[in-house]
Structure formats: structure tokens, C-alpha cells
Amino acid sequence: MATLKEKQLPQTLHIIDTLIEAADHFSDLVKQKNLNQSIYIFSSIVDGFSAIEKTLAKTKSDEMKQNKESIERSIHFIAKQMEQGNFLKISEVIQFSLMPQFRELKRTFEACIPGEQATEPITIGVYSSRANPRIAYPEERINAYVEEAERQGVDLIFFSSEDVDFENKQINADIFKANEWQKMVSPFPDVINNIAPSSRIQQTRTERKLRRELPFTSFYVGNKFHLPKKLVKYRKYANLLVPFKMCRHENIIHEFMQENKIVVFKPIMGRRGENIFFVEKRGNRYSLLDHKKEQIIGQEKFNEWLHKVILKRKNSYLVQRYIHSRTKSDEPFHIRAHVQKNGDGSWQLTKIYPRVGSKKSNLSNIANEGRIEELGPFLEREFGGQGKEYEQKTLEIAIGLTRHLDHIHGLALDELGIDLTIDQNGRFWLHEVNNGPQTLFHEKERAANTVAYAAYIAKNGIVHTNELAERKPIKDQFESRYTNLTWVESTEQSRIGMLMQNNEPDELAVSCARTAHNESVDFFYFTPKDIDFDEMVIRGYFYENAKWIPKVVEYPDVIYDHLRMRGTKRYRIIYEELEEIPFTNELSVNSVSRSNIYDHLTDANDLKDVTIPYQKVSRVKDILHFVEQFGDVMLKPDRSASKDCYCISKSAIDHYMMSDEKKNKQYSEIGLTQHLREKIKKGSFVVQQHVKTLTTDGQSSNIRIHMMKDGNGEWSLVSSDPVLEHDGSSRTDNENNWLVQHYGEKCAENLKKQLPALSHKIVTVLERIHAEHFHVVTLDFTVDEKTDLRFVEADFDNRGIDDVKTAQHAIAYAVHLSEGQI
Numbered sequence: 001m002a003t004l005k006e007k008q009l010p011q012t013l014h015i016i017d018t019l020i021e022a023a024d025h026f027s028d029l030v031k032q033k034n035l036n037q038s039i040y041i042f043s044s045i046v047d048g049f050s051a052i053e054k055t056l057a058k059t060k061s062d063e064m065k066q067n068k069e070s071i072e073r074s075i076h077f078i079a080k081q082m083e084q085g086n087f088l089k090i091s092e093v094i095q096f097s098l099m100p101q102f103r104e105l106k107r108t109f110e111a112c113i114p115g116e117q118a119t120e121p122i123t124i125g126v127y128s129s130r131a132n133p134r135i136a137y138p139e140e141r142i143n144a145y146v147e148e149a150e151r152q153g154v155d156l157i158f159f160s161s162e163d164v165d166f167e168n169k170q171i172n173a174d175i176f177k178a179n180e181w182q183k184m185v186s187p188f189p190d191v192i193n194n195i196a197p198s199s200r201i202q203q204t205r206t207e208r209k210l211r212r213e214l215p216f217t218s219f220y221v222g223n224k225f226h227l228p229k230k231l232v233k234y235r236k237y238a239n240l241l242v243p244f245k246m247c248r249h250e251n252i253i254h255e256f257m258q259e260n261k262i263v264v265f266k267p268i269m270g271r272r273g274e275n276i277f278f279v280e281k282r283g284n285r286y287s288l289l290d291h292k293k294e295q296i297i298g299q300e301k302f303n304e305w306l307h308k309v310i311l312k313r314k315n316s317y318l319v320q321r322y323i324h325s326r327t328k329s330d331e332p333f334h335i336r337a338h339v340q341k342n343g344d345g346s347w348q349l350t351k352i353y354p355r356v357g358s359k360k361s362n363l364s365n366i367a368n369e370g371r372i373e374e375l376g377p378f379l380e381r382e383f384g385g386q387g388k389e390y391e392q393k394t395l396e397i398a399i400g401l402t403r404h405l406d407h408i409h410g411l412a413l414d415e416l417g418i419d420l421t422i423d424q425n426g427r428f429w430l431h432e433v434n435n436g437p438q439t440l441f442h443e444k445e446r447a448a449n450t451v452a453y454a455a456y457i458a459k460n461g462i463v464h465t466n467e468l469a470e471r472k473p474i475k476d477q478f479e480s481r482y483t484n485l486t487w488v489e490s491t492e493q494s495r496i497g498m499l500m501q502n503n504e505p506d507e508l509a510v511s512c513a514r515t516a517h518n519e520s521v522d523f524f525y526f527t528p529k530d531i532d533f534d535e536m537v538i539r540g541y542f543y544e545n546a547k548w549i550p551k552v553v554e555y556p557d558v559i560y561d562h563l564r565m566r567g568t569k570r571y572r573i574i575y576e577e578l579e580e581i582p583f584t585n586e587l588s589v590n591s592v593s594r595s596n597i598y599d600h601l602t603d604a605n606d607l608k609d610v611t612i613p614y615q616k617v618s619r620v621k622d623i624l625h626f627v628e629q630f631g632d633v634m635l636k637p638d639r640s641a642s643k644d645c646y647c648i649s650k651s652a653i654d655h656y657m658m659s660d661e662k663k664n665k666q667y668s669e670i671g672l673t674q675h676l677r678e679k680i681k682k683g684s685f686v687v688q689q690h691v692k693t694l695t696t697d698g699q700s701s702n703i704r705i706h707m708m709k710d711g712n713g714e715w716s717l718v719s720s721d722p723v724l725e726h727d728g729s730s731r732t733d734n735e736n737n738w739l740v741q742h743y744g745e746k747c748a749e750n751l752k753k754q755l756p757a758l759s760h761k762i763v764t765v766l767e768r769i770h771a772e773h774f775h776v777v778t779l780d781f782t783v784d785e786k787t788d789l790r791f792v793e794a795d796f797d798n799r800g801i802d803d804v805k806t807a808q809h810a811i812a813y814a815v816h817l818s819e820g821q822i
Contacts (some may be wrong), residue, residue, distance in 0.1 A: 013462040123190030144447035161206035190458035240430035262322035325421040337398035343452030375674030494818040497556030498525040511807035514545035586772035614688040632690035709775040
């Protein structure tokens, strides 16, 4: 064991503890038959075990070797059973093999660790990236930290990014010594307690470098929108969430307020109850309450207020159902639970208390004439005999939710502030969760756990990330430290980066560069390999004198996503790295559901007749029934590109024709049934009546409408063209000539008038369906035998649009997004 590095011992032991905890969580997910999350946690277990295999091998212990091989066999067996979906067998193996093997591994490894020897006092660095913590933190908290550090026998140093000397591994720190503050040079600390954790994109280069060298205690959990998305994804505790919508469009807000007469508008990045608005719809008028100031306004004024305040910046507000939670004295209240990890790395309830606001307000904010109370007496007074029950449930939710959030954030969290409330029906709701809760009334209790947990991290050599294993180096990734390229200086101009798959710029990139130049906007393209993650810069290609010139540039203000691979495993790291930068498109690959689109269009009264009859397929009989009913049908994957669509028709008794863009093939009913059964095993499909518009030469054709967001963030009709249905190629004649040729001037004129309005209505519905925004959509229409327009398909890319028109709209919209971030 002596061959192992000193810090590998406690770090490996901590990973084993994490594996035991993850295996226990894995067991619960398997029992719930939650396949997706089981796969995620199992992958983390595999990664974690792989991370310590080399360390285990160095022990040269036969017992350790046998234990390691047993675990490998169990993991391999579980992987095979997961492929078959055999939850019962997986549960047995976890309970009777894997868990005992991990515990035995811990016992064996602990036996190899030599006894502890006297060590130097631990040094904790209290760090704020952009300002000295003594300025950023209230004086009461700083004093509590200093007193607690002395009590626990650890040293504290306070510093910001400008105090760090990487070359000599020193800090020019503020240190409280001999009853006074002194500026002293100190070696790097053993651990860093960081103020106000931020997402990776918001971290300075100094913070990123420090994170590569030293363990940190705190990690970012996301904004008010990110956390609900996580809870919904993992399902557990999602029932606590208050119904909400992102404020992306005026129609979304009005639609939400049809179902919820009283709502709350909250800023995504808000803190301390600031800029929160309560709105109640009263017939055609609205009551707008900002803290205590109420005003009654009409529909026109309300819409003006929405655009001036709520919609001024893209995705800056969410609208939430108002939860009526007030005391018997008509005072608003919520319950704040402050939860921290302690000196053993375990979760502990530091303080839990009701926060009661003024009866003149809807906010239970103690900063505005509010107060705090003891939990038990408060609940007994307000809820009588149910008070004890509610108190116990509050405690259970606070700790249970905290542990769940810690699991889904890679066990890297250190403290949370959880705001719960109880409505008049006794239902519990989660208002919000944040990283750095205010602790004006219990700074000493907070300091005790903060210092103890930081010391625990240092003693055990724990280096947390948001995953069990660190990100592996990427081959051929750009590193700005070794380049001689020119660095681009910062300017006041908006900077747009076009993300592409490879270093082969197309005509669209050239058109974007020229358009950007004309609009006085900086533009460059880059590929995933061009990102320097550590230095937060990009090798961008700038179009100069008809050539693409590589230069080093900081991250852009907006990204035009020409790669469009969000949601894929291969490119996950790219989108995670750039997640704080606005993208022109946020839709993930295969995230769009055809059946969901058709369902929403059918539910819209003015679009119901435009939607062609369809059904989501659950069995082959559904398809054959549609063939019998309509003659010709289209079979479409629910979440895939239109090129995978098939046309099915019945040509004679027991004879069917199935065609795609490449070939036609005849089947008997038995043969077709077998073929379709194999297809629907591989994925979800939608069957739909095939309504055809035939050209004069007998080919099936559609009208394709191209819609893009413009410089005001509004939808604009870019072009409309007739296209052949199977291959999507444009006709040589324009839309007007084509319509006149087939339907005569009067009917053609009527169709031309309908298309823009109809397209805008459909795009509005598409925006309501998807929380993620997008800036381009292609709509295909056909004309039925009654010369009525029927909606066929929506595709979220710019296929078939002229490059110059695409560039003009894309650059204008990117600038709009950029200005929205100011």
C-alpha cells in the first residue's frame, strides 16, 4: 500500500462510499422500474468503479483482487440483464451481490490504510471570484466564520481572483491574526469554500484553474427554471412543483391565465423577492400588485406592461400559479429549510422556520415588515390538530428532497435553502431552492457546518464534480496556450458564433459573414474541436478578403447552431459548456413529437379542420384500419426526420404497396403485417391519411412555407415554394404560377391569402408546445379535393431556403437575442 500516493487513499475510500450510496439509489430505481434513470445511475457506478480500479490494483492484495473481480462480474451481469429489461433479476443481484461486494471492498481497503499521523492545521480558503469575500459577505457572517475556525482549529484565508499567484502557488490573502486583519502571502489552501457558486460559463479563468488544482465545497444548482426541469425529468418530488410556464410569448401568458386567474411573475435570476409581480384577472381588467402597490388596468395597458417588463428580455421571467398560503390573520407565509452537509459529509437541518410577511403584501419576505417564528408552535396555531403531522411531513420533505437533489447533482452539493408552503387544502408546495440562502438569524449555526464540511473535504482528499468521474481529455482539442494565432480584441459590437460540425464552411456561412459585416456585427464560425474549455476561448474563423482566417476569440454573445446536435451523447459536453449563451435553436435531436403537434392542432378550434386524420400507432391493426378507411396512408416516425416516412396503399385484395423515396415494394397482408410489426418494435409511429395534391404530370406535390424569426423576434414568412412530396425538391415554377396552373386564378388568390395567416397560427401553436425556443420552421401544406389547405408536416430546419434570405433573418434574430442579454 505504501506505493500509493497519500491523497489517493482517502479519495478512493470516498469514491467507494459514493458507490455504496449510488448502488442503494440504483436499487430503488430498479424496484420502481424506472429504466432511463436506472441506466443513468448504473453508468455513474461503472464510471466510478473504473476511476478506482488502478488504485485497487496497486494494493497487491489477493483479497482485494478477488473482490474487484467479483464486482466486475456483477456489473457485467447487470448490464446484460438491463439490455433485456429483467428488473427482478437486477434487483436480486444488487441486493445479494453488488451491495455486499462494495461493503466488503470498503472493509478490505480500510484495512490497508495506515493509521493517521499528526498533520498541519487545515487551511480553508474563503473565495469570491470577482470581489473580496470580506466585502461580498455581511460582517456578521465573516465574524462567525473566524470564530468557528478558531474553535475547530483550522486556518482561514480570504481572497478573490486578483489575489491568486499560480506561478508560485500563493495567495495574497486577508487573514485575521492577533485580533486584526492583515494582508499576508499564504500557500494555496487545502480546500476552497466559494461564495455564490456559478455555472461553468460564468466562472472566470482563475476559478477554473483553481478548480483543476484544489477541491471546492460548492456547486451551482441552476436558476428557477433549471431546477423544476430537473425534478420533472427525474419525477421524484415533481408533485411539489407549482404549475408554471416560461414567459416566451404574450399568447403563452394569456393562455396560462385562462386556467389560472391569479398568477405570479418571477424573474429567472431573481433573489430576495425582488421584481416579483402578482396579477389577478377580473373579467377584462387586471389587478397588478408589486409588493404593496396595486393598480387596476385594462387589457391594452396590461399587454403594454407585459412587453415592457416581462417580455423585454427573452426568457427572463416565468409565470406561476398563485398558491394561497396565508395565516389565520391573513399574512403570507412560507417555510424556509436551511440544510447543510456537516463534518461527516452528512446532510443536517441547520434551521427550519416559518417566514411570515405583512398582511398588506403577498410576499412572505422578512425584509419587508416580516418576521420568523418557531416551526412547531406556528403550525399548531395555524393548523390545529394537524400541526404535528404537518411538522413531521415538512421535516421529511426537507431532508428527502435535499438528498434527492444531491443525487441528481452528482453528490456535489453542500448547502441548500428550500422554500415550502402549505395551501388552504393542506397541500405542500415547493416555491424554490437556492444555493446561498440568507442566514441573518443563524450565522453561527451556518458557520459551524460550513467550516466543518470544508475540513471534511480537505481531510478526505475529496474532489467533487457534478459526475462520479471527471471529464476525459478530448483528442485534438484546441489549446490556446500553444497557439501563435492572433487574438481578437473585445469590442462593443455584438459577436455571433456559428457552430458547425466540421471545418468546411458552406455558402450559408459566407452569406452570414457578409450580412453580419453589413450590419456591423462580428461573425465567425467554429467547430466543437475549436473550443478551449479551460481558457474559455475559441479558435474562430473570420471571413476576410474572401478567405476564412483563424483567430482566438472569446465566447460569443449568441450562437447560431448550424450543428443542431443538442441532446446527443457525442456533443453533450459542447452544449453543457455553452449553456449560458443564447442559442438560435434550443431543440434537441428527435425531441419533436409529430403526434404531440397533431394533438395540439386538433385541440385548437380554428386549426382542427386543417389537421389531416391521424393516430399514434400502438399495434399493426391501427395501420391496416387506416388503410381500409382512407385507401392511401402515410406511416411516419413520431420522433424522426421526414425521410423515414412510408406511403402504404391497398392495390387489390390481399395486396399492398409500401413506398418510400427510394423504392416501391408489394406485400401480402401477412407479409406487410410482419414487416410493420418489426418496424413498430424499433420506435413509435404515427399513421395518417395521405391527402395528395397531384401536379399536371401526375406527381404528388406540396406547398412548402419557410418561416424564420426576424430582428424583432417575430415570425416572418421567408418564402413559399411548391415541392415534390417524395424527395422534397423544389419545382422550377413559382408558387403563384403553380397554384394558378392547378386551381385557376380565383382559387389560387384565395389560397395565397390563407397561407400566411394559417402558417402564423400553426407556428404559434408550435411555440406553445416547446419550452425550448427555435428560430426556423418549415411547414408543408397540401390542397385537398375541395381545394382546402391541409397541414402535412413541420420541420425545424432551413432546408430549401435561399442562403442569403436565411442569413439575413438568422443574423438579425441573433442580434435581437444579443441585445436581449444586455
